[in-house]
Amino acid sequence: MVYFVDWNIITLNGSSVIMTFLFDWVSLLFMGFVLIISSLVILYSDDYMSGDLNIIRFIMLVLMFVVSMMFLIISPNVISILLGWDGLGLVSYLLVIYYQNVKSYGAGMLTVLSNRIGDVALLMAIAWMINFGSWSFIYYLDFLSGSIEMELVSLLVVLAAMTKSAQIPFSSWLPAAMAAPTPVSALVHSSTLVTAGVYLLIRFSPAFGYWLNVFLLLVSGLTMFMAGLGANFEYDLKSIIALSTLSQLGLMIMTISVGLPTLAFFHLLTHALFKALLFMCAGGVIHSMGDSQDIRFMGGMSIYMPFTSSCLMVANFALCGMPFLAGFYSSDFILEMFSMGYVNMFGFFLLFLSTGLTVCYSFRLFYFVMCGDFNFFSSYSMAETNYSMVFGMLGLLVMSVFGGGILMWLICPTPSMICLPYYLKFLTLFVLILGGWLGYEMAGLSFSDKLFSMHLYVVSSFAGSMWFMPFFSTYGVSYMPLGVGYSTTSVFDSGWMEYFGGQGIYLLLFNLGKVNQWFQYNSLKVFLGFFVMWVVILLFILIY
Numbered sequence: 001m002v003y004f005v006d007w008n009i010i011t012l013n014g015s016s017v018i019m020t021f022l023f024d025w026v027s028l029l030f031m032g033f034v035l036i037i038s039s040l041v042i043l044y045s046d047d048y049m050s051g052d053l054n055i056i057r058f059i060m061l062v063l064m065f066v067v068s069m070m071f072l073i074i075s076p077n078v079i080s081i082l083l084g085w086d087g088l089g090l091v092s093y094l095l096v097i098y099y100q101n102v103k104s105y106g107a108g109m110l111t112v113l114s115n116r117i118g119d120v121a122l123l124m125a126i127a128w129m130i131n132f133g134s135w136s137f138i139y140y141l142d143f144l145s146g147s148i149e150m151e152l153v154s155l156l157v158v159l160a161a162m163t164k165s166a167q168i169p170f171s172s173w174l175p176a177a178m179a180a181p182t183p184v185s186a187l188v189h190s191s192t193l194v195t196a197g198v199y200l201l202i203r204f205s206p207a208f209g210y211w212l213n214v215f216l217l218l219v220s221g222l223t224m225f226m227a228g229l230g231a232n233f234e235y236d237l238k239s240i241i242a243l244s245t246l247s248q249l250g251l252m253i254m255t256i257s258v259g260l261p262t263l264a265f266f267h268l269l270t271h272a273l274f275k276a277l278l279f280m281c282a283g284g285v286i287h288s289m290g291d292s293q294d295i296r297f298m299g300g301m302s303i304y305m306p307f308t309s310s311c312l313m314v315a316n317f318a319l320c321g322m323p324f325l326a327g328f329y330s331s332d333f334i335l336e337m338f339s340m341g342y343v344n345m346f347g348f349f350l351l352f353l354s355t356g357l358t359v360c361y362s363f364r365l366f367y368f369v370m371c372g373d374f375n376f377f378s379s380y381s382m383a384e385t386n387y388s389m390v391f392g393m394l395g396l397l398v399m400s401v402f403g404g405g406i407l408m409w410l411i412c413p414t415p416s417m418i419c420l421p422y423y424l425k426f427l428t429l430f431v432l433i434l435g436g437w438l439g440y441e442m443a444g445l446s447f448s449d450k451l452f453s454m455h456l457y458v459v460s461s462f463a464g465s466m467w468f469m470p471f472f473s474t475y476g477v478s479y480m481p482l483g484v485g486y487s488t489t490s491v492f493d494s495g496w497m498e499y500f501g502g503q504g505i506y507l508l509l510f511n512l513g514k515v516n517q518w519f520q521y522n523s524l525k526v527f528l529g530f531f532v533m534w535v536v537i538l539l540f541i542l543i544y
Helices: 025-048 055-073 078-096 102-132 148-164 173-179 182-190 193-207 210-231 237-257 261-288 306-320 326-340 345-370 387-411 427-443 457-464 469-500 502-519 524-543
Strands: 003-012 015-023
Touching: 015 025, 025 055, 025 182, 025 261, 025 387, 055 078, 055 182, 055 193, 078 102, 078 148, 078 173, 078 182, 078 193, 102 148, 102 173, 102 469, 148 193, 148 210, 173 182, 173 237, 173 469, 182 193, 182 237, 182 261, 193 237, 193 261, 210 237, 210 345, 210 457, 237 261, 237 326, 237 345, 261 306, 261 326, 261 387, 306 326, 306 345, 306 387, 306 427, 326 345, 326 387, 326 427, 345 427, 469 502
Parallel strands: none
Antiparallel strands: 003 015
């Protein structure tokens, strides 16, 4: 059942401004999830941000974030979608620069400018949709799919979604946005900002043509692979989890591109649960570590923080697709549907390789954080988190365990048979075990000059820096304009303009002043000179 609620805001001379709300199973389920997760995040941040003097402002910003997301979810109209879309962009900027330092400002600027590209694409789609007679795309999406007009709108929507969901080449803002407080990261990476692009693609997916789907498959597959590879070289706890989000977003968009939007939505919901939990646990660990995020300083956390470690492990295993946790139901389903569908070899290979990499960095994180000895200075300050944080994590823990099964009943009410040859059926399991073993091997490395990354530094820096994408989006964009600005300053402001402008006039007046001063020193020479000059002038006057 689908409800459209029309709210007539104003009628002027026969033309009406109408706000339409769309309530169907997708929007209601997604809104429910966003509200549950955001309420648990706010409960958690009440404790996490307790030392902050501006906590009211912080909570207000988070609520504005949630309201913007609600607007985006229930809008069948591109104009009102833009309202929520831009609201998300603006509030995300304010939250990324919440801790006011240079790094946060840089990250906030990168975030907001990357997202502006998508906003402009959405504005262009709105301008083009004037040809259709209405901005409510949902009414004629199936009817116009395949037409050249809809192809153009779809292309612009895909560009907008790629910037918001941080697909290649717009990926660099997502790890940079880790400068925001951890509760914000939990909300952004689970159910709000980055999922907005995926949600828009799910809504528009009936209109996508063959070539657009192939393009999406390639881009999202490469993003998934790049993020999985980068996370295996990363030592910052929050960055690893951020890159895992990027990888999962790639998986969702890949699923949409092969014509399975319902499955992508299913994975979006299950991923939201365990990803929020993962960030909450990371926040607790970082707090106890004296605000250190480096996983090389951690170790033996399961002894000092048993509850947080348990939650972290459940979320981690759900991310890997451990059977009967939330992530298993959706990701295993996606991999098997991929195996059953018509997908080219490259896409298939990227998907399974990236899944293996996901398990690899998850196990690496597990061994670095949970096992072995404690690698920091003192473990006396280690303490389990407070009540609000524990309750926030507990709510998500329950949902991460049971959420997948419940959603499976809701989204797939009729059982479907996936019939595969046994080697394809076991391929998923094989990839998971192989990835886990590789992660274990990587975590057991001893740090010395014999490390692979020391010998092949170019390879490890290329893989670990997201294929140099952050350099392109920062230095690449700013290098030329800054160089031109420097040249302009040298030639004009410090060159000719200086010579004929301020400095030139100053020197002229300075020299004239010196002459004037010399006259006023009451020198006898000057007096005699003037006397002679006046006598000569008077003689001339008398003669003539």
